Every structure is written in C-alpha cells, then in structure tokens.
Amino acid sequence: MTLPELALDLKDCRRCRLASGRTQVVFGVGNPHATIMFVGEAPGFYEDRQGEPFVGAAGRLLNELLEAVGLSRADVYIANVIKCRPPDNRDPLPDEVDTCKPFLFQQIELIKPKVVCTLGNFAIQTLCGKKIGIMKVRGQVFQVQEFFVFPMLHPAAALHQGNLNEPLREDFRKLKAFLDRPQEPAATVEQMNLFG
Numbered sequence: 001m002t003l004p005e006l007a008l009d010l011k012d013c014r015r016c017r018l019a020s021g022r023t024q025v026v027f028g029v030g031n032p033h034a035t036i037m038f039v040g041e042a043p044g045f046y047e048d049r050q051g052e053p054f055v056g057a058a059g060r061l062l063n064e065l066l067e068a069v070g071l072s073r074a075d076v077y078i079a080n081v082i083k084c085r086p087p088d089n090r091d092p093l094p095d096e097v098d099t100c101k102p103f104l105f106q107q108i109e110l111i112k113p114k115v116v117c118t119l120g121n122f123a124i125q126t127l128c129g130k131k132i133g134i135m136k137v138r139g140q141v142f143q144v145q146e147f148f149v150f151p152m153l154h155p156a157a158a159l160h161q162g163n164l165n166e167p168l169r170e171d172f173r174k175l176k177a178f179l180d181r182p183q184e185p186a187a188t189v190e191q192m193n194l195f196g
C-alpha cells in the first residue's frame, strides 16, 4: 500500500465513534519521503475544518519553531495519533487511540522517517506503548524499531501555559543539535528510566 492509498482508505473511515462528529478525516501533510516526522494528538477545530494538521495557533507556533531550526513544513511530515476531531477537543479515549493508532504506524512504515518527534503525552505514549510522562523524557532521544523517537512538548501546551514556551523552544534546540549529530548512540525505551 502507498501513502495516498492509505489516505484514500481512511477517507470515509467509521471504525470508531469519532467519525460521527468530524467534518473530515485529517490524515497528515508534508513530504512523503521526509526524514523527520512530527506526531501530535488529534485534530482541533481548524484542523477539522481545513483537513490539515496543525493549522491553528499551535500550527503557527510549530511553523515558527521549525523555521528557527532551519526546517519548513515542506521538509517534514506532520500527522496525529488520532485522525478525527474529538468532540469539544476532549482527550481521545483509550479505545479510540487503539482503533486509530495502527494507521499512524502504517504512515511511519510507509514514510520511513529517521526521526519521529512526538508532541505531547499522547504521541509519546502511543509510540512507546508505555505510560510515559512527557516532562520526564522531553528533549531526549531514544530508539524504537528502526527510527529514533524525540519527545517534545506540544505547542498547544506552550500556548496555554506560558511557562512551557521556553522549554518547548529548548526541545527544538536539542532536536537541531541531534540532527546535526545524528550518529550519536541513543538509548532504547527499555534502557531509559522512564518512570517515577
């Protein structure tokens, strides 16, 4: 299956209850051959309307942060764990994550990025299959299967809590440092002290 074929397959997806409240499935956007992929949580109001992830205020902040490290949206691929907007932007429920996450893993398999930057708690927990707190692991790099995972704060969190703005920018500076030295060895999920 190709990425466009997967997008087509999901276009009318009704595998979970989120189908009933969405405007459209928000599949993902960007370079299908990107070496860097960003994964957020779920579409919000503007993403649901426009069919593209990260187009509201959090998206504008993400664009700014990408530019600050010499990247643009055209260089990377951006997707969410959940492809349909939860009502009133509530947190996705566990069964919704379980139903939708195989499509994220298919996207990763098809794009084959070297680095997957997870934005916020949901994405890192989905990628690792563990209950990890983002504040514990943000800005560190570790290996999952054939790619590196780089957990970062979610831009929306920094918009809601001003004290997270500088830590988010710090995450992007660390990402740039890692991209400049990608050969550095990374711990596996098992090797990291992810709990406590």
Ligand code: SF4
Pocket (backbone or CB within 6 Å): 010, 013, 014, 015, 016, 017, 018, 019, 025, 082, 083, 084, 096, 099, 100
């Ligand atoms: S959230 Fe995912 S599984 Fe649920 S309807 Fe949308 S695309 Fe399908």
